[in-house]
Amino acid sequence: MERSTKILLVVGGSALALGILAVAFRKKAVAFLLEAHHEKHIKQLHPTVQDTFRRFIDAIEKKGWKVLVTSSYRSWADQERLNKEGYEYAVSTGGSPHNYGFALDINLQKGVKLVRMASTNKEWEETGAPAIARMLGIRWGGSFTGTHKGDLVHFDLLPLPVSELKKLAVAQFGSNPANIQGNSVRLT
Numbered sequence: 001m002e003r004s005t006k007i008l009l010v011v012g013g014s015a016l017a018l019g020i021l022a023v024a025f026r027k028k029a030v031a032f033l034l035e036a037h038h039e040k041h042i043k044q045l046h047p048t049v050q051d052t053f054r055r056f057i058d059a060i061e062k063k064g065w066k067v068l069v070t071s072s073y074r075s076w077a078d079q080e081r082l083n084k085e086g087y088e089y090a091v092s093t094g095g096s097p098h099n100y101g102f103a104l105d106i107n108l109q110k111g112v113k114l115v116r117m118a119s120t121n122k123e124w125e126e127t128g129a130p131a132i133a134r135m136l137g138i139r140w141g142g143s144f145t146g147t148h149k150g151d152l153v154h155f156d157l158l159p160l161p162v163s164e165l166k167k168l169a170v171a172q173f174g175s176n177p178a179n180i181q182g183n184s185v186r187l188t
Helices: 003-042 050-062 076-085 121-127 129-135 162-173
Strands: 066-071 103-110 113-115 154-156
Touching: 003 050, 003 066, 050 066, 050 103, 050 129, 113 121, 121 129
Parallel strands: none
Antiparallel strands: 066 103, 103 113, 103 154
């Protein structure tokens, strides 16, 4: 074999190896960034539910879906702002599981398929996420009735009714929404 052919084979093989490593690294980098994104949101949740929501996300991702967390803990001040802006699913200040760190809103992606608020209940059920949620004791907004019916991206795990959480928050932090740290409410 000629020297130039050997050089081309070595260079070509090296380029191929680098390409394979780049693709593998990119997948790992994306996974790492998503994991960091999840953790940022999980750490904002109430400490009592963080591990359950980690298991929830892990189980969904084991089914091949990427979980995109769009909302987690929402302060009372943020809730007040959403109400003033007229956000469709915003409840009164202190009236959302998000205000205490007991809820996540998510979208799911697999390839080009994106499952989000505009998707149907059937599309959500087909992802397996609602079934995983039920198995872990997490409530899914797609099963809500009444005023908040159809909040398909919402998943929560409430230890107490929101009205009780609100009483505890006000007793512990006062009534000024700017001072209330809902995800730090002591439950006893």
